[in-house]
Amino acid sequence: MNTPQLHAVRGEILHFIANPASAGESALEHFADGVLVLRDGHVAELGPAPELLARLPAELPLTDYRGKLILPGFVDTHIHYAQTDIIASHGEQLLAWLEKYTFPAEARFADPAHARNVASFFCDELLRNGTTTALAFATVHAASVDALFEAALERRMRMISGKVLMDRHCPDFLRDTATGGYAESKALIERWHGRDRLQYAVTPRFAATSSPEQMTLAGRLYAEHPGIYLQSHVAENQGEVAWVAGLYPEARSYLDVYDRYGQLGMRSVYAHCIWLDDTDRRRMAETGAAISFCPTSNLFLGSGLFDLGRANELGLRVGLGTDVGAGTSFSMLQTLNEAYKVLQLKGQKLPAASAFHLATLGGAHSLYLDDRVGNFLPGKEADFVVLDPQATPLLARRMACAQTLDERLFVLMMLGDDRAVAATHVMGEARWQRPG
Template identity: 50%
Template sequence: MGQLESIKAIRASIMDVKCVVDRPEDIEKNMRYIDDGLMLIIDGKIEWVGKWEEGKDKVPPGVRIRSYPGKIVMPGFIDTHVHYPQSEMVGAYGEQLLEWLDNYVFPTEARYSDKDYSKEMSKFFVNQLLRNGTTTALVFGTVHPESVDSLFEVAEGYHMRLIAGKVMMDRNAPDYLVDTPESSYEQTKALIEKWHGRGRLMYAITPRFAPTSSPEQLALAGKLKEEYPDTYVHTHLCENKNEIQWVKELYPDRASYLDVYHHYGLTGCKSVFAHSIHLEDSEWDCLYKTDSAVAFCPTSNLYLGSGLFKLQEAWKRKVKVGVGTDIGAGTTFNILQTLNEAYKVMQLQNYKLSAFEAFYHATLGGAKSLSLDHLVGNFEVGKEADFVVVDPCATALQQLRFDNSKDLADELFVLITLGDDRSIYRTYVDGRLVYTRN
């Protein structure tokens, strides 16, 4: 019986993108959609995917077939930029980036020095991810090590592939919320030693953004990256024009905002720069040459009035892109709703974001941006079994619109424009059922 318990058989419509692409027009060509499909999972890994009729005899006797008629199984969504301590101040009114940090974010994050409080909010945060079909996330903690310990403890309980880090911030913030270059180095080092590579958890060296880190702190962040080259770097870049001007005043010897990070060794294939809206040509070039990635955060960018991300330019420059909810400037944990806003951002730039491209950025494209496409993002045999069962007719309006859809592209586009957490029917992490819609 023990061996059978490690095997799962999922029957439903199945959709993924078979491989990473270099051009948006290649996504649809590489879409896989199986109307009546079967996925076999053994010990949390994809064992076989194909048509039900071709695979039903592969299901071992005694294994229960989990059947989801009318539902679509797709890879778990990947959130490439989110702040878990800001969950409780989503929807703060009326400010742009710098004022919003001072008035709302910093006072909220002060509470996370309390381990019990951090644990309570970590549970809330992870449950929200799973409720919304997000199975992998790149997450900001606070300046307090307790915030990271708590989050990793909760994520470990679900066997999640989660990346997170302690904020490094030693200036231009309230006294109650700053560390020092030395303390941030020592605390980050200890957290890396404790958590990076433990199960499916990974660590991100996390300077908040250049204005709140001194040159000494960024130098030590770079030293950490040298000492632990397999870790990630997670920070903000070119979100707000006032922010960019501030960086130029603080770092007059550097050629650009991104050059600050590059100078201290913080660019690279596991470096993710959130927002990246107002980039100079030299910054696009640096992102490409260093194989760095950016996180497109449409709900946040609209909410704070920051600007419109240039997705077309990212494709042209061959810069990796993932999608981020950016809770709490972003206003939803739900990737479907985030893609809805992404579509509108691109409409304002005369670019039609197709449903196929949108889902690519939220799954395999997001995995590629995190250098995880060898592990998650589609249903290639041997990959980790993180997936979501989506209900395309979760509401009466969705059902009505679905009934009038012409083809798969139309059905998926309706899911983006009308979907929300009610569309998430089941969430599986590491082959385990972790969320069930009531």
Template identity: 55%
Template sequence: MSKTAARSAIRGRFLDIENTVAQACEIHDQARYVEDGLLICLNGKIEWFGTWQDGQAHLPPDVQVQHYPDQLIIPGFIDTHIHYPQTEMIGAYGEQLLEWLDTYTFPTELQFSDPAYAEKIAEFFVQELLKNGTTTALVFCTVHPQSVDALFQAAQKRQMRLIAGKVMMDRHAPENLCDTAESAYADSKQLIEKWHGKGRNLYAVTPRFAPTSTPEQLARAGQLKAEYPDVYVHTHLSENKNEIAWAKALFPEQKGYLDVYHHYGLTGSRSVFAHCVHLEDDEWQCMHDTDSAIAFCPTSNLFLGSGLFPLKKTWEAQVKVGLGTDIGAGTSFSQLQTIQEAYKVQQLQGDKLSAFEALYHTTLGGAKALDLADQLGNFNIGKEADFIVLDLQPTALQALRQSRAKGIEDAVFALMMMGDDRNVQAAYVYGECAYQRSKA
């Protein structure tokens, strides 16, 4: 019998966004709050969801119910952009993007040539995701194939749905961190065959960003995408103004930065571009036309001084977007802390970010950005049972604020503005408890 060949049942307060939406104003109508609900899981999927009163008729007599009467249960957070090899260099001082890569990132990533080291950091990374309530992530590895193996092995042990890939980088980086167009293609192809669609693992073709790949390598990346249409593409775009100028100078034959990726066949419904802080109008149109997605990474954008992402524009242009922590330029694994900074970024632009819109971007909207909304993101029957249990008052200050909450939306907004990993009491992956906060 496999690990998940059994039913489990969870009772408590549930909140999710029931359907994907086209405008932020529609989210409130899709917010589904069940004060006393029941979730029944079978073989890792949601078998039944509704009120406790209705659900008892669907509950087999031999299934023990795990009851969380005082907590809030929501779908697991989805992180649409994060670098696991940068875990140990989080919070590195004083540089903007290009200098930061040379000073901190590249020296750290060199260590992942050692499989034992990669395995140690992968284990830490996956546990840290769960501790913060993140159950699915789109992840950068390093140029080393063994970095991908280590991460997928760590995810597979926990039955987590992770998307990851080997970095492709054949110029403008230290020599012993560079591959070639041919080796990147061959290594990536082998990794796709080994991992993509095995268990819950999915593969992403991962050129670091256009300036660190030759035209020949980007063509090979596009070839991989054409040969394996259901794999992902994961890269960076328009994060920093100097980076944009550099990309344009390196590819003068293209109309702009995004057009470099588009030219090589790297846009599409499973293509996720991190940052996109400084997109031009025709690039917004291309993102929409190709059904490509953006990972909004506010803690990183603020930490590196990259700029303020125009989240409102994603609704206007009808471009998919999810939230990303972007460890290690990002400063926290917590999507709650990421939401806090996203809210401030919008405030600085004269816009708002409601509690339910933030919930959408970190759950169902993130699943849509990853082309997984049919499998993840809410409690609809048939979806994969990834969810988290949140303690709304783990500190005296949060308890005081929650005592004044005016309904569920206000309670969730307070949680998002004050919360962190201490709020995550448990994380369930594929219907089973994968993380439980210690009571100590």
């Protein structure tokens, strides 16, 4: 019998057990000097350091992060790994962006060696930014999915991904067929879904690039494999909304297209959702579908401003997405920075506690993973990020003036970026550590 592997981590610890928007201060647990006890990569116990250290074995291995803030690993609910190399490409809105930058970049993933190279960099970059769970788009190439899952498996990350389905209104070199896409997706599901911490997502790019036949088969895949995900885009850009309306005149709305093809439900995640009405929002809430709020890409592409307040009022599941490569940073801290500004323009506030909940437990909840990740309750997978509030001279100076935990969190999300990440642990093991 294997002896359980025990380990302890000490530092300032913060996690959420509920949504601060509804539960207030009782939503979070904070230990100015805390200890996280890990057993075989899972959380065994959490509490104040003096109390726990007094009864833990003296020889128990202890990693000391005092002076730093330990949070659950960040959850990125929408990102395109194949667009890593086109981040920060100038000057287009959504549809032109796809034609000019995205499709040529994704064509390169016909080469498995290129896919492996990008996948390795992508996973390392997520970890360097404190992200341990991600829902990611691959490309139409089955080998692109294999490459990403292989890289995530090596690092033991929790990764959800799938082959893009796209059989019309795209270049010939990226076009699949409805039946071919179905067959390839099914084979990938059988190969990868449920393997270690990997899960599969049926991935129609968006309604405009899939024929009615392909949309039917995507819905069938989603129904045939309980427990898998479905990811797509909806109502990101007004030109896109008008285009889809012309392609599907029978549908009440853009979202209704997906609904008609059986693609709304638990573990279906739609990026953007800017140009929705309340009928759409209520339909998402009642089916259990989730929204990925992608503020940096929405600003970068000039798409519009997401209404988080209304989504919360109607009880929708909402997570945060970096949406690299139209999104401009892998950093969830910088993404929270932009989310705050988007909501300011909407006349809404984003308190720091709500922001960090969105990036951790809220994201996990939107992906139906809050029973596994997102906080430090006993039994959860021990994914966490260690943030250094002294990482830059400006951060250190501003932190010296901060009076409360809430103020310190707000400073971190406004001034922090990858430099603030001191370490990232996956299943208890340090998978990235800042040099020096």
